[in-house]
Amino acid sequence: MITPPDRIPLPRAFFDRPVLEVAPDLLGRLLVRTTPDGPITLRITEVEAYDGPNDPGSHAYRGPTARNAVMFGAPGHVYVYFTYGMWHCMNLVCGPEGTARAVLLRAGEIVEGAALARKRRLSARNDRELAKGPARLATALDVDRTLDGTDACTSAETPLRMLTGSPVVPDQVCSGPRTGVSGDGAVHPWRFWIADDPTVSPYRAHTPRRRSS
DNA sequence: CAGTCGATTCACT
């Protein structure tokens, strides 16, 4: 059997590079979620880079904790966090090991297994919305904290694996401020997306939460 | 140990 050229596993060395190099390079790559009912494959269209303990917008800003421990580990692994009491978001850890840099997967196009994704995303009005936004993406792929620490760079049958896909030419890569990041974390244009792609999520500035009574 | 708020989404106006 032939392996299509876009379905070769991404080597760990891909992630063992500066996070600002890895993030735009992830656009157009494929993430395969293996489920009991079959595979769901995502073509990545939007990401954000988080630059470890020096980055005020990063979960690693205040050092290692039980939640973010995976970020401080080896590149090519998946960091999943739980937020707003109901959502999960997923990142790919970058290198070098111990630097706690990571790329948040913000949006993508479901290119295989859309029927499976739809079962988890009943509020989606069309297929473009299945993974438009980081929590929607994780929901569509059935990703939660039980997958925190999964190795996405292995030939073993892990539930999440990265494939080469088709990298996007530089002309098609856009960048801008990160979405929903507050304060000093918002100054850098560390959000990257594919130009004119209908699955990219809308930009939203950080909104402070209203005080409860 | 109580208070605050989040790398968000959805229903509604």
Place this chain on the structure above:
DNA sequence: GTGAATCGACTGA
């Protein structure tokens, strides 16, 4: 465009 939902991690006292 606005506000609610919902809970656990983190902070500071």
